[in-house]
Amino acid sequence: MTKTDRELGLFRQITRRDFIHGAGLTALGLMLPSGCGRDSSRRPGTESGAGAGGGVGYPPTRTGMRGSHPGSFETAHALARQGMRFDDPIDLAENYDAVIVGAGISGLTAAYEYRKEFGPKSRVLILDNHDDFGGHAKRNEFHHSGDLRLSWGGTMNLEYLSFSDTVLEFLAELGIDVDALSKELDFHYGDDKPAIWFDAETYGGDVLVSGFSMYSRNLDVLEKIDLFPVSxxxxxxxxxxxxxxxxxxxxxxxxxxxxxxxxxxxxxxxxxxxxxxxxxxxLxxxxxxxxxxxxxxxxxxxxxxxxxxxxxxxxxxxxxxxxxxxxxxAVAMFPDGNASIARLLVRSLIPSIAPNAEASNIATASFDYSQLDRALARVRVRLESTVVHVKNENGHVAVTYVKSGENLRVQAKHCVLACSHSIIPHLCPEVPEEQKAAQRNQVKHPMLVTNVLLRNGKGFDQLGVSGAYCPGRMHAKVLLIQGVDTAGYQQGSDPENPVPVMFWGMVAPPRRDVPIHEQLREARQVMLEMSFEDFEREVRTVLDGMLGPTGFDAAEDILAITVNRWPHGYSYGYLDLWDSPWETGQAPHEIARRSVGNIAIANSDAAASASTQAAIEEAIRAVGELT
Ligand SMILES: Cc1cc2nc3c(=O)[nH]c(=O)nc-3n(C[C@H](O)[C@H](O)[C@H](O)COP(=O)(O)OP(=O)(O)OC[C@H]3O[C@@H](n4cnc5c(N)ncnc54)[C@H](O)[C@@H]3O)c2cc1C
Incomplete structure (x- = not known):
């Protein structure tokens, strides 16, 4: 029988007592600015819980709707969808050597490379529309009774065996030893103890078939198919x-x-x-x-x-x-995914943000976000700032952005657009029409990563399962996050302890036979129209159905929920069924990334490849094009 929202625990308050017990935090070396406790002591994931008062706060602990969170996309949508103009900006009289648009891996790499290329005294401003840096490389942090639990809200893997020497050298400069990280990794995306879970709503009854993976051809377990609730x-x-x-x-x-x-x-x-x-x-x-x-x-x-x-x-x-x-x-991985790379880059650009941080302790290093945008600093990262206009003007670049409802203008010698390419035609009217068309061709794939902190891992332990494929549900996979004890982080595998679970997938587009770009746009819109409660109900229903038989209580045992929705997720890479080969130099991404005056163009879109390698390489290329 379907449970009510109340039975599933929706709309519950989690008491402060259940959450942060400060002593443990000190032991972990974490410096949580005021407001973080407030974040986590609210419901297991609320949009209002995302703030840290009026201050800078510490965004990684925010739960509720993250990724494309409320407040991050509205200005860009007003610009791109409604053609809104942002005239008469206030001139801040701030002059930089470079303004970088986008604080994802690509934008942060561009800032790092810029200072290598043009000297460490260069003044750089990085603008991003989100309330945290990293872009898709998003850190999700949970705290419970003094324990820290990390998960990744987006970019996770370093698929380092396919990395170019340039990228490997770049990572080595940051102190990252991918071989060592890979050796320490004991996370298998649920393949070590796989299962398939058929839900009651779709299949008439909850059925968990453990020991079977739809992905691998294991003839020894074929009889498990007899348990599938299909004809x-x-x-x-x-x-x-x-x-x-x-x-x-x-x-x-x-x-x-x-x-x-x-x-x-x-x-x-x-x-x-x-x-x-x-x-x-x-199936x-x-x-x-x-x-x-x-x-x-x-x-x-x-x-x-x-x-x-x-x-x-x-x-x-x-x-x-x-x-x-x-x-x-083979992959290497940090406990917060490639957010650790973003943190190492920010640490290198603004040392005072985390004086003691290095690759070996980056997962638990304290970050003081109040250092991000200090007046006298050579590098400044300004969050919650959506760029709406970029223009070459008398040998400089004028950049207008919107922050807290104000239109503000700064100036720089150079600009790197490390943002999604689809927004560039709207914020940079001087881009040639052919190039704008190529940029519009880049429709990113919507992606979804929902992290749920469970009171303990006993349910999964009892079932002997580390991950399950869910053919009937919105999130295709549910994965227990364990085995990424690297870079100073130690979670261990005691099932008595709190454990994060990742729900992974996408919001599928409505089933219509339409071209791929339309499918992606439709899926993105469906995702954007969903409320936090829609996602919350989904994960509670799945956990109740899957773990309920072990004594798990969805109303009691879910401690926090963080939904990372990415309507603009993976860069579109060309697909066999939808794209034909282009002449060299004529593929949309090659046209889209051409520099325009003092404006260079980066982002993984510039390689039409949803990868960290692409984000880094394209930043290096873009900076190399600036003179
Ligand atoms: C769920 C998910 C999982 C992934 N997993 C992996 C993985 O495991 N391994 C891997 O290699 N890759 C993965 N990727 C691909 C990922 O996109 C790249 O690895 C990389 O993080 C992209 O970095 P980027 O800087 O190019 O873009 P982004 O991370 O998108 O950063 C661009 C930033 O610019 C901001 N921006 C856009 N417009 C504006 C504007 N007008 N003003 C100000 N800021 C703006 C964006 O909001 C964003 O913060 C994943 C992506 C997603 C979504």
Missing amino acids: ESARAALKKFYASDADLLQGMGGPEIEHLLHRTSYTEFLSRNAGLPDEAVE FMKATDGYWGVQPHSLSSTEAMNAWLPGSHLLGDAARRVAGNIESE
Whole structure:
């Protein structure tokens, strides 16, 4: 029977007593500015709880709606969607060598490189619309009874085996030893103790099938499919699919094989080539949500199999070309994801923010946000500041931004736009029309990372599960966050202790047969229209259904919820089914990133690649274009 919101614990107040017990914080070396306790002592995640009074506060502890949080996007939407003008700015008479738009990894790298290129005395201002730096590299911090729990609100992995020497050298300059980080890592995205969870709303009853992963072909556990609450024929077809060793490509010519691998959607491959009925195909529909932000019907069979979806075992010799490259699976990771890189960059740009921080302790180092924007500092990071106009003017660049409802103007010799490319045509009218069209082509994939702090990990422990794929729910995956005890952070694995759980995925677009860019825009709009309570109800329902049989009480055992919604998430990389190859230099991202006077253009969009490597490399390139 469906539980009421009250039974699930929505709208509950969490008492201050339940939360921060200051002594533990000191022990952890954390310096929480006033206001943080207030943040966390409210409901397990509230938008109003996100403030720290009128002061700078300490944003990583804010719960509730994060990522694209209220207050961060309205100005940009007024500019881009309603064509609002921001005339007559107040001239602050602040002159910089460089103004950087965007405090994500790319913007922070641009500031770092700028000072290398133009000298450490350069004066740099970094502007960002969010209340924290890092962009997608977002730190989520929870505190309970003196314990610190970290999770990542966006950018997580360092897929370092594919990093260029430039990026590896850059990370080494920050003191990051990716090999060491990787060796310390014991987090497997739920693959070590996998499960699939069928929910009552979709499948008529809550069913957890542990020890089975939809992603891997493990013939030893095929009988687990018998437990799936789907029709007998769907179960039989699934078992046959995983067990088969047929070579579907036998007898096919080169063009036919090419078509099957790159021009056939994964869902079409499953139904037409692998013979799965619709009901079985449907089970895979959310399997690429968190990894791609696009569902398998819009991905080629190769792209989906590269994301570890099964099927390559039916492709004979071509299997090696498509199956997820085992080598590239290796990752390094900080406990707060690549937010640690953002923190190391900010620490390098503004040493007083965290005098004792270094790569070896960055996960728990104290950060004093009041140092971010100090009048005499050479580098200033100004948050909650949305840039609305950028213009080359008499050999300088004039930058207008909106902060607290005021239109403000600063000036610099150079500007680096390290923001999403889709906003650039609106804030920089002098960009040539062809370039604006290329920038508009960059429609990012909406992504969702919801972190929930549980009172303890006993439920997961009892079930013997570290992660579950949920084919019927909004968040495709639920993952226990454990095993990232690096960079000064020690969470351990005692199931009696509080543990973060990550809900990972996207808000799927309405099921309509429309081009990919429209799908992404529709999904983004659906995501933006959802309230915090919608997400809260979702995670409570899932945890209640999945862990309820172990004695878990959703009303009592959920301590905090942080929703990181990213309507502008992954940079759009070209997709087999939707894009054709371009002549060198003519791909939209290559046109989009051309410098305009003293304005250079960075961001991972500039490489059409949703990766930290791209964010760093494009910043280095952009700064190199400034003269
Ligand atoms: C959920 C999620 C998970 C990811 N996981 C990984 C991963 O595991 N590994 C990986 O390599 N990559 C991952 N990525 C990709 C990620 O996008 C890049 O790695 C990288 O963090 C992008 O950095 P960036 O600086 O280019 O862009 P962003 O992080 O988007 O930073 C740009 C900043 O500019 C701001 N901005 C935009 N417009 C304006 C304006 N007008 N005025 C002021 N500021 C503005 C934005 O709000 C943002 O804060 C993930 C992305 C998401 C969304």
